[in-house]
Amino acid sequence: MRHLIDPLDFSVEEIDALLDLAGEIERNREKYSHLCDGRTLATLFYEPSTRTRLSFEAAMLNLGGRVLGFASADSSSAAKGESISDTIRVVSCYADICAIRHPKEGAPKVASQFSGIPVINAGDGGHQHPTQTLTDLLTIRSLKGRLGDLTIGLCGDLKFGRTVHSLIKSLSRYQGIRFALISPDELRLPDYIRKEVLDREGIPYEEVSDLEDVMGKLDILYMTRVQRERFFNEEDYVRLKDCYILTSKKMAAAKPDMAVLHPLPRVNEIATEVDSDPRAAYFKQAQYGVYVRMALIATLLNLAGREPEC
Amino acid sequence: MRHLIDPLDFSVEEIDALLDLAGEIERNREKYSHLCDGRTLATLFYEPSTRTRLSFEAAMLNLGGRVLGFASADSSSAAKGESISDTIRVVSCYADICAIRHPKEGAPKVASQFSGIPVINAGDGGHQHPTQTLTDLLTIRSLKGRLGDLTIGLCGDLKFGRTVHSLIKSLSRYQGIRFALISPDELRLPDYIRKEVLDREGIPYEEVSDLEDVMGKLDILYMTRVQRERFFNEEDYVRLKDCYILTSKKMAAAKPDMAVLHPLPRVNEIATEVDSDPRAAYFKQAQYGVYVRMALIATLLNLAGREPEC
Amino acid sequence: MRHLIDPLDFSVEEIDALLDLAGEIERNREKYSHLCDGRTLATLFYEPSTRTRLSFEAAMLNLGGRVLGFASADSSSAAKGESISDTIRVVSCYADICAIRHPKEGAPKVASQFSGIPVINAGDGGHQHPTQTLTDLLTIRSLKGRLGDLTIGLCGDLKFGRTVHSLIKSLSRYQGIRFALISPDELRLPDYIRKEVLDREGIPYEEVSDLEDVMGKLDILYMTRVQRERFFNEEDYVRLKDCYILTSKKMAAAKPDMAVLHPLPRVNEIATEVDSDPRAAYFKQAQYGVYVRMALIATLLNLAGREPEC
Numbered sequence: 001m002r003h004l005i006d007p008l009d010f011s012v013e014e015i016d017a018l019l020d021l022a023g024e025i026e027r028n029r030e031k032y033s034h035l036c037d038g039r040t041l042a043t044l045f046y047e048p049s050t051r052t053r054l055s056f057e058a059a060m061l062n063l064g065g066r067v068l069g070f071a072s073a074d075s076s077s078a079a080k081g082e083s084i085s086d087t088i089r090v091v092s093c094y095a096d097i098c099a100i101r102h103p104k105e106g107a108p109k110v111a112s113q114f115s116g117i118p119v120i121n122a123g124d125g126g127h128q129h130p131t132q133t134l135t136d137l138l139t140i141r142s143l144k145g146r147l148g149d150l151t152i153g154l155c156g157d158l159k160f161g162r163t164v165h166s167l168i169k170s171l172s173r174y175q176g177i178r179f180a181l182i183s184p185d186e187l188r189l190p191d192y193i194r195k196e197v198l199d200r201e202g203i204p205y206e207e208v209s210d211l212e213d214v215m216g217k218l219d220i221l222y223m224t225r226v227q228r229e230r231f232f233n234e235e236d237y238v239r240l241k242d243c244y245i246l247t248s249k250k251m252a253a254a255k256p257d258m259a260v261l262h263p264l265p266r267v268n269e270i271a272t273e274v275d276s277d278p279r280a281a282y283f284k285q286a287q288y289g290v291y292v293r294m295a296l297i298a299t300l301l302n303l304a305g306r307e308p309e310c
Numbered sequence: 311m312r313h314l315i316d317p318l319d320f321s322v323e324e325i326d327a328l329l330d331l332a333g334e335i336e337r338n339r340e341k342y343s344h345l346c347d348g349r350t351l352a353t354l355f356y357e358p359s360t361r362t363r364l365s366f367e368a369a370m371l372n373l374g375g376r377v378l379g380f381a382s383a384d385s386s387s388a389a390k391g392e393s394i395s396d397t398i399r400v401v402s403c404y405a406d407i408c409a410i411r412h413p414k415e416g417a418p419k420v421a422s423q424f425s426g427i428p429v430i431n432a433g434d435g436g437h438q439h440p441t442q443t444l445t446d447l448l449t450i451r452s453l454k455g456r457l458g459d460l461t462i463g464l465c466g467d468l469k470f471g472r473t474v475h476s477l478i479k480s481l482s483r484y485q486g487i488r489f490a491l492i493s494p495d496e497l498r499l500p501d502y503i504r505k506e507v508l509d510r511e512g513i514p515y516e517e518v519s520d521l522e523d524v525m526g527k528l529d530i531l532y533m534t535r536v537q538r539e540r541f542f543n544e545e546d547y548v549r550l551k552d553c554y555i556l557t558s559k560k561m562a563a564a565k566p567d568m569a570v571l572h573p574l575p576r577v578n579e580i581a582t583e584v585d586s587d588p589r590a591a592y593f594k595q596a597q598y599g600v601y602v603r604m605a606l607i608a609t610l611l612n613l614a615g616r617e618p619e620c
Numbered sequence: 621m622r623h624l625i626d627p628l629d630f631s632v633e634e635i636d637a638l639l640d641l642a643g644e645i646e647r648n649r650e651k652y653s654h655l656c657d658g659r660t661l662a663t664l665f666y667e668p669s670t671r672t673r674l675s676f677e678a679a680m681l682n683l684g685g686r687v688l689g690f691a692s693a694d695s696s697s698a699a700k701g702e703s704i705s706d707t708i709r710v711v712s713c714y715a716d717i718c719a720i721r722h723p724k725e726g727a728p729k730v731a732s733q734f735s736g737i738p739v740i741n742a743g744d745g746g747h748q749h750p751t752q753t754l755t756d757l758l759t760i761r762s763l764k765g766r767l768g769d770l771t772i773g774l775c776g777d778l779k780f781g782r783t784v785h786s787l788i789k790s791l792s793r794y795q796g797i798r799f800a801l802i803s804p805d806e807l808r809l810p811d812y813i814r815k816e817v818l819d820r821e822g823i824p825y826e827e828v829s830d831l832e833d834v835m836g837k838l839d840i841l842y843m844t845r846v847q848r849e850r851f852f853n854e855e856d857y858v859r860l861k862d863c864y865i866l867t868s869k870k871m872a873a874a875k876p877d878m879a880v881l882h883p884l885p886r887v888n889e890i891a892t893e894v895d896s897d898p899r900a901a902y903f904k905q906a907q908y909g910v911y912v913r914m915a916l917i918a919t920l921l922n923l924a925g926r927e928p929e930c
Binding site: 376574576599 | 686689702706707710711713715
Binding site: 033050051054055057058061062066067071264265266267272283286287289290 | 348350352376378379380381391392395396397399400401403404405
């Protein structure tokens with residue numbers, strides 16, 4: 001039985017197979033619409049996250065399966081002091097696969113060790129959010145046709161943003177990747193990523209504090225939200241949050257086929273005027289998030305290779 | 311693509327077609343039980359409203375479709391500062407149609423302008439609640455066989471009650487409608503409805519403060535709840551809330567085929583002794599609410615004319 | 621129309637038929653996977669209880685049915701002052717059967733008196749929780765092959781634990797049952813159970829304060845949680861909660877085929893080291909809870925005798 005806890009749990013070959021399946025699903029939605037008939041997904045969200053939860057639920061429903069679960073810890077047995085290892089053993093009686101969102105780092109990992117069903121980490125604190133990374137990879141590959149030979153700009157909060165860290169680690173496994181790291185000094189990529197991933201693997205990168213310095217080189221611009229809850233004081237947040245706002249004016253300097261991604265929700269780091277730019281890909285990204293979760297569920301339930309009945 | 315934001319978005323002809331379909335569904339539930347197979351309804355409730363939410367969900371499930379969404383803003387991305395225009399663009403990737411309840415007037419309208427899927431306004435503050443109006447119209451037509459040539463009594467809070475305002479506007483489009491407006495002076499129908507709708511259209515009406523003055527004339531008695539949250543001070547609420555309570559004694563003066571409607575939930579404005587009166591139609595009304603929402607979903611998804619497969 | 625409000629609402633014969641059906645479902649899950657196609661379960665949880673709610677939802681989904689409802693009172697119309705008798709009449713328009721959890725004793729009973737659909741009591745305060753009792757009975761019968769001729773140890777909070785009281789009443793209807801009541805003096809079984817059930821029916825029992833005194837005799841050991849919310853002061857809770865913790869050392873004195881049950885969630889009254897003991901049956905019990913709820917739903921919808929189509 002496989003789980004997905006860390007974005008690197010899957011090899012490059014497994015990722016490629018998963019993305020192939022997601023693409024196949026995109027092209028033949030109808031064909032896969034009964035693949036999970038009679039199967040149940042449990043969404044155990046100890047921390048609210050509407051977007052991620054609904055994306056998982058849409059994925060399972062699109063496959064013909066059904067969904068049960070909870071949307072916040074208030075309404076869970078956690079309030080009665082139950083451990084996640086007990087909860088997952090019980091939920092294993094109710095469902096065939098589950099997605100867990102938890103404020104504590106490592107909770108989905110612990111759950112997977114006691115689970116009778118595949119566990120998907122749907123975000124554990126500031127730690128990992130592997131299905132966001134899969135979504136990002138699928139979006140890039142679908143838009144650019146490849147995952148290698150790309151210059152990727154990462155802009156905003158590179159210190160606390162877990163999606164950025166995971167994306168760097170995952171893309172570093174492909175050939176010909178170059179990064180442009182765009183952030184204020186206070187929110188630079190931490191050493192343990194810069195040194196232990198980029199330097200060690202010999203991945204070319206540059207660090208700049210001004211988006212305009214690198215705009216013209218980028219194939220992908222990955223914008224991130226400056227999250228209020230990651231800051232230690234309100235003043236720093238207010239001073240920095242508006243520094244890295246993408247506007248149409250800045251977009252004018254970009255390549256005609258650059259794609260703008262964002263894990264969403266955005267607050268104001270992308271001006272709404274950019275939404276109508278054909279290079280704005282962040283809403284398409286939400287759609288790819290459903291396809292990749294469909295592929296993931298099918299894969300973890302060992303239904304991926306099965307010929308779907310039409 | 312059509313949305314339903316305001317009760318008057320549909321013409322009289324469209325309303326009639328919708329009510330016809332609802333009646334057809336009522337008579338042949340089985341026939342329509344797979345009309346929405348493979349389609350998904352998103353229920354985005356930024357303000358809790360169990361009754362309305364469950365009615366929408368029952369409608370979609372009865373059509374063979376499935377449902378995802380959230381029941382209150384706490385568990386939504388709104389808490390992270392996301393705009394409704396972004397949310398609806400993402401939800402458009404997850405579902406085929408959506409129903410939005412929002413505390414702010416106009417929010418569903420804004421959503422519809424950015425949506426990739428049909429949007430149904432499931433109530434926006436004190437503003438509009440068009441599916442309640444459709445429910446009222448279907449109930450009246452089903453019980454009386456027509457929407458014209460009726461004397462309609464509206465009793466209780468005629469000042470703040472949005473369902474009453476919408477019902478007046480909608481019924482005013484039919485021939486031979488007469489209204490009896492029964493309320494305390496403080497809760498009279500506002501001028502912008504009385505003058506701009508009733509007077510302008512030449513609809514006959516009388517205003518009374520005593521239900522018993524008009525009881526014998528009514529074909530329909532529409533009771534409303536005196537909502538605590540609409541009052542500026544507690545004293546006024548306490549003084550007025552019990553003034554317009556329907557009892558069996560008052561029912562004795564009514565026509566034998568009068569029908570009592572109420573949008574529910576009631577607090578105490580209809581004594582429970584009235585429940586066993588065959589003229590009490592407020593629970594049937596809840597059932598009609600499901601049928602009319604089934605017809606609405608089918609219509610907005612362009613499935614209304616499609617011959618269902620048995 | 622039948623409801624299930626009290627564990628004793630069903631006769632011994634009816635319980636036996638229900639458990640037979642649950643066993644049949646366990647052996648032929650696929651055969652029953654469409655029994656409730658097109659039927660809807662409403663889960664009305666005025667008090668959160670994830671485990672019970674998900675068990676009901678899993679049961680209905682496994683039968684091919686669908687689910688709607690609410691997980692806590694916050695998001696229900698109860699907040700607007702609606703009575704449960706009104707709510708159930710409306711919900712009767714939305715669903716074919718419902719499960720109600722309510723903090724007030726007797727609320728599900730009241731609901732059943734006004735309901736147009738079968739009502740299942742999913743727990744009413746400290747009063748009744750009949751589907752837990754059915755789960756316990758199915759677990760015991762499945763593991764031991766019978767419901768008579770058994771020595772049952774009940775350990776922990778025997779004063780406030782409603783599941784223990786219901787289990788005693790239900791098992792007392794079978795032949796050859798003996799109880800060992802293991803609790804601190806403060807949490808002894810109340811007189812109204814001991815005298816009015818055990819003494820009156822002539823059921824043999826002994827009361828001890830030390831689990832080790834009876835361990836070797838038991839066929840079933842039913843552990844219970846010492847619930848913080850049932851205590852009047854924190855000191856008593858702290859002093860007593862750890863007294864009756866089951867460990868591997870204590871298990872060494874038990875029969876090789878004894879079964880340990882627990883209604884879950886546990887806090888620390890069973891050491892996790894016991895989980896790997898083959899006699900630990902509390903997670904299997906959660907699985908039996910799904911099967912027995914499937915049998916119950918089928919029975920109350922009068923589908924139990926119907927030959928399922930494969």
